[in-house]
Amino acid sequence: MCTTCGCGAGETRIEGGHAHMHRHADGTVHAHHHHHDHPHPHEDDRAPGHDDHDHHHHGPGGTIHYGRGPAGNSVPGLGQTRLVAIEADVLARNDALAAANRARLARARTLALNLVSSPGAGKTTLLVETLRRMAGVPVAVIEGDQETSTDAERIRAAGAPAVQVNTGKGCHLDAAMVGHALDHLPAVDGGVVFIENVGNLVCPAAFDLGESARVVIASVTEGEDKPLKYPGIFATADLLLVSKSDLLPHVDCDTELLIANARRVRPGLAVIRISARTGEGLEDWLAWIDAGRRMARLRG
Amino acid sequence: MHEMSLALALVGLVEERARGEGAARVLTVGVAVGRLGHVEPEALAFCLDGAARGTLVEGARFAIEERPGRAWCFDCAAEVGLDRRGAPCPGCGGHMLRVAGGEELRVTTMEIA
Numbered sequence: 001m002c003t004t005c006g007c008g009a010g011e012t013r014i015e016g017g018h019a020h021m022h023r024h025a026d027g028t029v030h031a032h033h034h035h036h037d038h039p040h041p042h043e044d045d046r047a048p049g050h051d052d053h054d055h056h057h058h059g060p061g062g063t064i065h066y067g068r069g070p071a072g073n074s075v076p077g078l079g080q081t082r083l084v085a086i087e088a089d090v091l092a093r094n095d096a097l098a099a100a101n102r103a104r105l106a107r108a109r110t111l112a113l114n115l116v117s118s119p120g121a122g123k124t125t126l127l128v129e130t131l132r133r134m135a136g137v138p139v140a141v142i143e144g145d146q147e148t149s150t151d152a153e154r155i156r157a158a159g160a161p162a163v164q165v166n167t168g169k170g171c172h173l174d175a176a177m178v179g180h181a182l183d184h185l186p187a188v189d190g191g192v193v194f195i196e197n198v199g200n201l202v203c204p205a206a207f208d209l210g211e212s213a214r215v216v217i218a219s220v221t222e223g224e225d226k227p228l229k230y231p232g233i234f235a236t237a238d239l240l241l242v243s244k245s246d247l248l249p250h251v252d253c254d255t256e257l258l259i260a261n262a263r264r265v266r267p268g269l270a271v272i273r274i275s276a277r278t279g280e281g282l283e284d285w286l287a288w289i290d291a292g293r294r295m296a297r298l299r300g
Numbered sequence: 301m302h303e304m305s306l307a308l309a310l311v312g313l314v315e316e317r318a319r320g321e322g323a324a325r326v327l328t329v330g331v332a333v334g335r336l337g338h339v340e341p342e343a344l345a346f347c348l349d350g351a352a353r354g355t356l357v358e359g360a361r362f363a364i365e366e367r368p369g370r371a372w373c374f375d376c377a378a379e380v381g382l383d384r385r386g387a388p389c390p391g392c393g394g395h396m397l398r399v400a401g402g403e404e405l406r407v408t409t410m411e412i413a
Contacts, residue, residue: 081413083329086317090310090405158338171302171391206338231385235399264395265386267374 015163050246079251092208094210097175101210111296112193114211116233119199122243123218124151127194128158129276133286134143142181144198161186172203175210190297205232213238220244221251231265239270246275302340307347315356315412323412326357330409334402336369336385369402
């Protein structure tokens, strides 16, 4: 089971490096990094007596893989019981890693955008068109998907460096995955890192990645009630892109209602109607990105 | 289902604290889940038993307590209770609300042996 994203049974992979993390029975944790090029199926990697084992590693094309077996702890005899107050935030570890990512990006005066949507909202198509129009700006892309490196390949074909994170059965990116992916991307001082999250309107909401802003993309084909059905992700967004606006003549979507619904869960949410196909809204979107870059430069 | 990742993080956190206390076993774990957070308590409960397997926390009872949602209403200029995101202000029926509490996922206590 993946430690950072427990949904999968050790199937998260990031392109571009190799690290193993081990937790021993005494609770100590250590990690070591090394690189190798051969495919490395997870199931074959578990040595007997080595169950408590976290790792992520590279598959074909340099993909990294996370995994964890069940912790094997012995339970000595019981003593007296005690009640201990803890008051600890379960997401504290992710949040600390996110803070580290954020500090690292701030030092490089880099704008980092976490793009979230349901599957098929048009994130990658929009991103490819965006990158095409950002020629000359330093950019890098982190692509999150359960499987395949199709999206990273599309981004690379568009001329931008990209690293694919495969989450296996995992349903979202987390701060550790993004930190590791950043290790494998060129620095883009003064530029933009786009993080295309796993297509999912639920789980990514809970995980801070260290991004500067969260952009939620809802396509007109999804209808106007998405913000009310999945309020968590809209409530944490800084910008709503209403995508595939070129399809409006063909679908029953009241975009005014979609936007009003989004603003019910996120008052004052900025909105851009956008179409990668016709170019509608792209100028506003690029201006929004540019304003963010300027803010990142002022902070850095 | 992100509740599984959160359950694993929660069990890891409890196990770490329990070890620090020199515990041999964890009997109960108190968990506070905010109504406006990103966690479904039933899904979390379902995942916790599995996540605890093979750890000091295996077999522990998880006492999950829901915490109410709270929001600041800009129109009422007051803090109000809020059951779910997107719901109107119970005072004025408006939506100019900023969530002010009830998003947490916290471990509050553990009973150890």
